Amino acid sequence: xxxxxxxxxxxxxxxxxxxxxxxxxxxxxxxxxxxxxxxxxxxxxxxxxxxxxxxxxxxxxxxxxxxxxxxxxxxxxxxxxxxxxxxxxxxxxxxxxxxxxxxxxxxxxxxxxxxxxxxxxxxxxxxxxxxxxxxxxxxxxxxxxxxxxxxxxxxxxxxxxxxxxxxxxxxxxxxxxxxxx
Amino acid sequence: xxxxxxxxxxxxxxxxxxxxxxxxxxxxxxxxxxxxxxxxxxxxxxxxxxxxxxxxxxxxxxxxxxxxxxxxxxxxxxxxxxxxxxxxxxxxxxxxxxxxxxxxxxxxxxxxxxxxxxxxxxxxxxxxxxxxxxxxxxxxxxxxxxxxxxxxxxxxxxxxxxxxxxxxxxxxxxx
Numbered sequence: 001x002x003x004x005x006x007x008x009x010x011x012x013x014x015x016x017x018x019x020x021x022x023x024x025x026x027x028x029x030x031x032x033x034x035x036x037x038x039x040x041x042x043x044x045x046x047x048x049x050x051x052x053x054x055x056x057x058x059x060x061x062x063x064x065x066x067x068x069x070x071x072x073x074x075x076x077x078x079x080x081x082x083x084x085x086x087x088x089x090x091x092x093x094x095x096x097x098x099x100x101x102x103x104x105x106x107x108x109x110x111x112x113x114x115x116x117x118x119x120x121x122x123x124x125x126x127x128x129x130x131x132x133x134x135x136x137x138x139x140x141x142x143x144x145x146x147x148x149x150x151x152x153x154x155x156x157x158x159x160x161x162x163x164x165x166x167x168x169x170x171x172x173x174x175x176x177x178x179x180x181x
Numbered sequence: 182x183x184x185x186x187x188x189x190x191x192x193x194x195x196x197x198x199x200x201x202x203x204x205x206x207x208x209x210x211x212x213x214x215x216x217x218x219x220x221x222x223x224x225x226x227x228x229x230x231x232x233x234x235x236x237x238x239x240x241x242x243x244x245x246x247x248x249x250x251x252x253x254x255x256x257x258x259x260x261x262x263x264x265x266x267x268x269x270x271x272x273x274x275x276x277x278x279x280x281x282x283x284x285x286x287x288x289x290x291x292x293x294x295x296x297x298x299x300x301x302x303x304x305x306x307x308x309x310x311x312x313x314x315x316x317x318x319x320x321x322x323x324x325x326x327x328x329x330x331x332x333x334x335x336x337x338x339x340x341x342x343x344x345x346x347x348x349x350x351x352x353x354x355x356x
Contacts, residue, residue, distance in 0.1 A: 054289070077328075
């Protein structure tokens, strides 16, 4: 291994490190750019619970948008961060209440109160709101618009078995350094 | 020239490109399928009851709605339909001017054979107002809406059945 490094030379190793860094940076830039376009902090999320079965299972990928000028409606599937909650939750909107405001600016959505429920749950989500009776717009991450099954299971597997994550990162890193092109 | 690694690499690249193109075209056909769901929604009775709900000390008015729904939703089931989520909403404006939309009944339809729907049903969820009262609220419009959930690709929403605005009766004390 060391011999191989020596043969490649210091400059080559530096170049590969640079390549690797630019791949990482462009990935991050694409993620943030997508977030900017869709106006949400995470445009793609992985389903972590079974509360929307049989439509969404653990490990399915969801694509979100959060248009700043349109309100949420009943039947929309939202991803929200409950106050004090650890993980984002994917549930359907059961009630919307569009409050009256004195402001009449076109670009601003009316303040809304939302109540959500998982399709696979018996009860609505008030228990999950940690004392709130309704969600507000600021808790909502986005609306689910697209669906891709299974793909997100990789990240769940990596969380459940950290060894897998380190092994994968190690192999990728080594290959990036050694590859000659 | 062609090492095993290179061969594996090009084969897997070809396979994943094919898979992506296939999945992408299946997702796109969602927009091509013609859907023409139709349904008739009738409200057979509405009652407003005044009482105490669980865990609540104050009195709350709840609306109890019975409805008949007949619909043919078979056209929503094409090859990229995993299930249809059907939900019944009530829309009204309360005394304070708040616009409300609330789901009080829903059903998951998973097979085309079950998409011819004839239901006489009632509330699955409580229908109550933010102010705890429907006094001086506008008449209520009921509509049956659906969400088509795909095997892959975009989710779509629509409506199949709507009533005109119907007034809520005054509250009856049930305590």
